[in-house]
Amino acid sequence: MKRYRQMESLHRTLRFAARIVPLRKRALWQDEWVAELSYMLEEDSATALGCREGMMRDAITLRWLAVVNAWRAIDWREPGLCLRLIAILFVSLFVESMARSQLRHLAFSKWGYGAFACFIALALFSLPSTMVTSRYSACEAYEGETASFRQRFVRWRFLAGKLALLVLSxxxxxxxxxxxxxxxxxxxxDWVLVACGLVFNVIAASWALTDQRERCPTCMRLLKNPARMGPPSWSLLGSCATEEMCDRGHGLLHQPEWQTSWFENARWLQLDRTWKELFHP
Structure with a gap:
């Protein structure tokens, strides 16, 4: 193969591989490979052509590492991420439903409006029962905490946003x-809609309340590092519970394995600012 053909082939491969490399590292990666290929073309042109496979592997490896690092960098405990994922679920179902002409006409007909009103009524009626079954109404986690009005407002807004998006989905x-x-x-x-309304609303509300109970009442982040406290033989007068902590240092949540004479429901232990140096900022 003539020299200019070799250089043209290497240039096409380099340009294609550069599109795979993350943009932040693309310029440096190109400069390094251009310098390497220029040196190899001067020494041995056949060896330079053999580097095309290695060039593609290098580009794919850099892209894969960027994807892995981006995935690991996601903070799955953030409340905003939870709402965004539920919103994506709702938008996906809405777009997929509206893409069907028959389903679109069904949703915006008189039957659809009545079905929506019935579904919302079923959601409201199923909420008290799910609060009892999930033991959210009996939770003592927030009693005695010194939360501001803004923190309480954010907490209830977060719960209402989850419930609204889940019910619509x-x-x-x-x-x-x-x-x-x-x-x-x-x-x-219509009875299929009623049955689906009961089942789906119970599942959605139960998950939303359970998820709310597993979050810090101050920052609404998911709690972490569950640890068993006490053996089961202490169930009458001692502590047999699971303790979870907020990674921002706001407090600890004690959840008993079952209702005992020591304490029946989950309790939140608010930590003062002196403890925050032991946690991540």
């Missing part, structure tokens, strides 16, 4: 399930 999913049986059952398909 459940409604779009229930519409899709009902539409599958619309032609087979006719008017009886």
């Amino acid at each position: 459940a409604y779009m999913l229930a519409l899709q399930v009902t539409q599958l049986f619309q032609h087979l059952l006719g008017a009886w398909a």
